[in-house]
Amino acid sequence: MGRQPCCDKLKVKKGPWTAEEDKKLVAFILNNGHCCWRAVPKLAGLLRCGKSCRLRWTNYLRPDLKRGLLTDAEEKIVIDLHASLGNRWSKIASKLPGRTDNEIKNHWNTHIKKKLLKMGIDPVTHKLLNDQTSSTAMASPNSTVTDDEKFSKKHEPLDAEKVIINTVSQEESTNPQQNCSNAIDRDEQVIGCLWDDDMPFIDKLWSSPISNEAWERSSEWLLDYQEFGIGDLELGRVESIGFADEQIKLN
DNA sequence: AACTAAGGCAACCGCAGTTCG
């Protein structure tokens, strides 16, 4: 009845991925894409859960991933978006090309939190730490609200938050890229943009396999693979497949 | 040089929304 179970949990391997597993997964996805993650481990010859494969691919093996720490500009965008969106890391990540939600989440927890605390800002509320009492008082536990209202309240930037955001931005902003997040009166535009899930470019990028040209642009990633000792991947097979930005040009 | 603590990151877990038989 219904669908087949996700995976045989007794047989799946857990823990860190080996270079060999990475190689298999990359080779399989490059050649076949990932029509459905559940089928990937079986078809790729991996003793992993599909979920694990997806995570490994999206967080580590994807060719367009950036490496290294977030830049100051990226960090500031993360702070601004977090003030508006809260811990919705995937939404935040979608605005930072080459960064994953997991990466941003980790960076937030290990670096940005500390920075904000150092600046006297609560990383959760984005308010000044000595102004915490007013923030808790703003909640109205006795009121009855709909789910939509709860959602709106949860994610709507508070006035005080906007002040903090603006302060931080003015203090640290030296990069033109940061302008998008400095303008508080543009918050609504930013939110509107974030809520716009219809992103054809991204969809095309992921639905389409990748050309050699694109791979050459991802030199850092390829170097990483050489470190893995899997530089002998059959990247030539990728030739047969179109690439998103080429298609986009045509459109 | 050896040990310990802290930091950083990859990966897992579990939940919620969506999809499908």
Place this chain on the structure above:
DNA sequence: TCGAACTGCGGTTGCCTTAGT
């Protein structure tokens, strides 16, 4: 229409590395 599986997301954990003693 219902219920089970799939997918994606955020929270958490655990291991590895680095810094300090």
